[in-house]
Amino acid sequence: VRFRDNSLRHSRWHAIGAFLRHPSTGRALSLRRIQAVTGMGMFHEKPREPVSPKELGVFLKRTRMARGHSIYSIHLHTGIQKEYLEAIERGDFAVLPLGLYRRTFVDIYARELSIPSAALQPFYEAISEAVELPQPPDNSVAVKTEIKPPRLGEYLLYLFLTKRERVSLIGDIEEEYVDVYERFGRRSAKIWYYKQVFDSLRPLIRRALAKTGVVLWLWKHTGWIYEHVLQFINNLKLK
Amino acid sequence: MANQDRFYLGEFEEILLLAVFRLKDDAYGVSLRRFIEEETGRSTSIGSVYTTLERLEHKGYISSWQGEATPERGGRAKRYFKIESPGVRALHETRTIRAKMWAGVTGLPDLGGLPA
Numbered sequence: 001v002r003f004r005d006n007s008l009r010h011s012r013w014h015a016i017g018a019f020l021r022h023p024s025t026g027r028a029l030s031l032r033r034i035q036a037v038t039g040m041g042m043f044h045e046k047p048r049e050p051v052s053p054k055e056l057g058v059f060l061k062r063t064r065m066a067r068g069h070s071i072y073s074i075h076l077h078t079g080i081q082k083e084y085l086e087a088i089e090r091g092d093f094a095v096l097p098l099g100l101y102r103r104t105f106v107d108i109y110a111r112e113l114s115i116p117s118a119a120l121q122p123f124y125e126a127i128s129e130a131v132e133l134p135q136p137p138d139n140s141v142a143v144k145t146e147i148k149p150p151r152l153g154e155y156l157l158y159l160f161l162t163k164r165e166r167v168s169l170i171g172d173i174e175e176e177y178v179d180v181y182e183r184f185g186r187r188s189a190k191i192w193y194y195k196q197v198f199d200s201l202r203p204l205i206r207r208a209l210a211k212t213g214v215v216l217w218l219w220k221h222t223g224w225i226y227e228h229v230l231q232f233i234n235n236l237k238l239k
Numbered sequence: 240m241a242n243q244d245r246f247y248l249g250e251f252e253e254i255l256l257l258a259v260f261r262l263k264d265d266a267y268g269v270s271l272r273r274f275i276e277e278e279t280g281r282s283t284s285i286g287s288v289y290t291t292l293e294r295l296e297h298k299g300y301i302s303s304w305q306g307e308a309t310p311e312r313g314g315r316a317k318r319y320f321k322i323e324s325p326g327v328r329a330l331h332e333t334r335t336i337r338a339k340m341w342a343g344v345t346g347l348p349d350l351g352g353l354p355a
Binding site: 157161164170171172178196200201202203207 | 267268269272273282284285286287289290291293305308309311312313315316317318
């Protein structure tokens, strides 16, 4: 099935259209035919959200009729009671049992019509009610991720790191920062962090300079600023 | 450089290569840095570890691959390192050179304070 704008934007229509075959020839149906069978409007229109249960029922009913099945034959094949099948086609899901059954019935019905369940995915939110129990929040992870090293050091390092090192080295520093934080507290962790960053900058800058060579002169004349900062950090006492 | 075709190792390169070898499957930035700090007693920055690792990898002494990401790392993946056969050869060679150099050393003055 090709779309007018040739995109997968309306993947719901795509999924529905892909499985529909002509009952006798087995060929893919034309756009017009799919539209007639499913009653789902123009294919270049953006589908409405959320899809109503009624639409699902109509869709299933038309598909069933296009395949030439009766309610009774579906009932015989699937074992689902006729009343339930009719209720599904009316979009009257309140008649069906609660919870998972509701979805399972539709699933079985759809499988009988060889509709892939992926095509029904958008409908499920419309027919299911909130039966999922709220999960207790996992505090251990949340607390850990709250501890973040100062951004400044990260930015400084970013200037001199290769693309590959950015992920691993900054991740390493963050991992150790969290560790120091948990063992010695925030102040020690910060001092440790800045000491690490500035100690790391020295070889990183040296490497960058060795690569360029041009800025060597500049470094020679401004390096003392860096030395002062380093000395200041080294003078801070770790607890 | 006179030694370009030989397996030449600098001092920190040697230490790092040994650390990578000894840590086996757990050789990544944090563990390497800590291991070296504990074993040598020198403070080592993660930056110098990484620049040296890059040099070693460039020479083909070690190889690396991306590992898992954990929440403490801000979702950033680890990079694990593994020693390769040129690295092993380099270690052997360095050891031989050291042994030769030390073999003739007698009567090195003891300045005190250092363990024998």
